[in-house]
Amino acid sequence: MxxxxxxxxxxxxxxxxxxxxxxxxxxxxxxxxxxxxxxxxxxxxxxxxxxxxxxxxxxxxxxxxxxxxxxxxxxxxxxxxxxxxxxxxxxxxxxxxxxxxxxxxxxxxxxxxxxFQYTSVPIDENLRVELAFKSKEELTTIHQQLTSSYSGLADTSTIKRLIRAIEISTYLNKNAHDFHSxxxxxxxxxxxxxxxxxxxxxxxxxxxxxxxxxxxxxxxxxxxxxxxxxxxxxxxxxxxxxxxxxxxxxxxxxxxxxxxxxxxxxxxxxxxxxxxxxxxxxxxxxxxxxxxxxxxxxxxxxxxxx
CATH class of the missing domain: 3.40.50.300 (P-loop containing nucleotide triphosphate hydrolases)
Known part of the structure; x- marks a missing residue:
């Protein structure tokens, strides 16, 4: 073996x-x-x-x-x-x-x-409300400004996925200690x-x-x-x-x-x-x-x- x-x-x-x-x-x-x-x-x-x-x-x-x-x-x-x-x-x-x-x-x-350590990130309803009416271009800019271990891995092909990517990166930046490998x-x-x-x-x-x-x-x-x-x-x-x-x-x-x-x-x-x-x-x-x-x-x- x-x-x-x-x-x-x-x-x-x-x-x-x-x-x-x-x-x-x-x-x-x-x-x-x-x-x-x-x-x-x-x-x-x-x-x-x-x-x-x-x-x-x-x-x-x-x-x-x-x-x-x-x-x-x-x-x-x-x-x-x-x-x-x-x-x-x-x-x-x-x-x-x-x-x-x-x-x-x-x-x-x-x-x-x-x-993968990102599937446990909870939904942030307040953030989703804040992002709900933004265009794909605006969401892309927000996502690009966020740096986390997830940034380069995210699927950003749709507005829904962009919002989830922002949600995950935002959470990781605040709660990195919550994750264990x-x-x-x-x-x-x-x-x-x-x-x-x-x-x-x-x-x-x-x-x-x-x-x-x-x-x-x-x-x-x-x-x-x-x-x-x-x-x-x-x-x-x-x-x-x-x-x-x-x-x-x-x-x-x-x-x-x-x-x-x-x-x-x-x-x-x-x-x-x-x-x-x-x-x-x-x-x-x-x-x-x-x-x-x-x-x-x-x-x-x-x-x-x-």
């Missing part, structure tokens, strides 16, 4: 990253930390693709973290993920085991690799790469399989438990479109068609984000996800041990 103390396995939906992560954790005496923004919720199993049976291998249950840690209906954000990751990572390392971070939420993964990790990052055609085929097959396994009933149960339509729409993809179908906003065929298209688009956005991570300086070692699982594992272990 050398100096590496975190192994990351990322990939788009339906790429097979969980199976590979479980096999790796089994081989290296590791535990898995999930980097999935929806698998944190209880009772959202089929739609989020938890596939918890995959964590059982040769009679051994691979320990996993950050799955089923929030009630369905709650909101979960990147700052909470960073805190939960730190606790899980510290616990795994204290046991002398290997931490394997696995998921498809690129922002979450990047946030712990680059130690996440553990410094020396990560080995692997990405699962499959062709667009195979990815689309897997997504389409998996969608029909999940519906046959009770995904629509899962959404019905969430509604019956008091999870609101608005929250299900917020969770997106399966929960959004099935909720709209159950609310008679879409017929079955339209729901299925729109959901399938949305999942394909989501997978494409995931890959775009991973490529952005590379452009921003993170090295991702890509593995051919179309190879047999044993071959993927062999390549991964060989790369780690080099």
């Amino acid at each position: 050398g100096e590496t103390d975190l192994i990351v396995i990322l990939g788009p939906t339906a790429s097979g990253k969980t199976r590979l992560a479980v096999r790796l954790a089994y081989e290296l005496n590791g535990e898995i930390i999930s980097a999935d923004s929806r698998q944190v919720y209880k009772d959202m199993n089929i739609g989020t693709g938890k596939d918890l049976h995959e964590f059982e291998i040769n009679g051994t249950s691979i320990p996993h973290h950050l799955i089923n840690i929030r009630e369905a209906g709650e909101k979960y954000n990147i700052f909470e993920f960073q805190q939960d990751f730190e606790r899980a990572y510290t616990s795994i390392k204290a046991k002398g085991k290997v931490a394997v971070l696995c998921g498809g939420t690129g922002l979450y993964i990047e946030s712990v690799l680059k130690d 996440l553990p410094q990790v020396n990560a080995f990052i692997f990405g699962i790469d499959i062709s667009r055609e195979l990815r689309r085929e897997r997504i389409s097959e998996r969608l029909l399989k999940r519906i046959s396994e009770g995904m629509i009933e899962e959404v019905q149960q969430l509604l019956a438990k008091g999870v609101s339509m608005e929250t299900l729409v917020y969770y997106g993809l399966e929960y959004k479109f099935i909720a709209q179908y159950l609310n008679a906003e879409l017929d079955y065929e339209t729901m299925l068609e729109r959901l399938e298209t949305a999942i394909h688009q989501f997978a494409k956005r995931q890959m775009t984000y991973f490529r952005k991570m590379e452009k921003d300086g993170l090295t991702i070692n890509w593995i051919n996800g179309e190879e047999p699982l044993d071959e993927q594992l062999r390549v991964l272990v060989k790369t780690i041990k080099q």
Whole structure:
């Protein structure tokens, strides 16, 4: 393992990253930390693709973290993920085991690799009122006059994002002591790469399989438990479109068609984000996800041990 103390396995939906992560954790005496923004919720199993049976291998249950840690209906954000990751990572390392971070939420993964410290900055309503009627040019000038550790990182492409950038920089200048760094990790990052055609085929097959396994009933149960339509729409993809179908906003065929298209688009956005991570300086070692699982594992272990 050398100096590496975190192994990351990322990939788009339906790429097979969980199976590979479980096999790796089994081989290296590791535990898995999930980097999935929806698998944190209880009772959202089929739609989020938890596939918890995959964590059982040769009679051994691979320990996993950050799955089923929030009630369905709650909101979960990147700052909470960073805190939960730190606790899980510290616990795994204290046991002398290997931490394997696995998921498809690129922002979450990047946030712990680059130690983003800005997501916890609270909203400043007074400042927002003060800035509300300023032009983009005026906001740009204000932002340029602020110097903070965030200034050069901010996305200032829209008025809304400019206001948030000013809000963050203003807060950091007044409260720099409020932030502590996440553990410094020396990560080995692997990405699962499959062709667009195979990815689309897997997504389409998996969608029909999940519906046959009770995904629509899962959404019905969430509604019956008091999870609101608005929250299900917020969770997106399966929960959004099935909720709209159950609310008679879409017929079955339209729901299925729109959901399938949305999942394909989501997978494409995931890959775009991973490529952005590379452009921003993170090295991702890509593995051919179309190879047999044993071959993927062999390549991964060989790369780690080099």
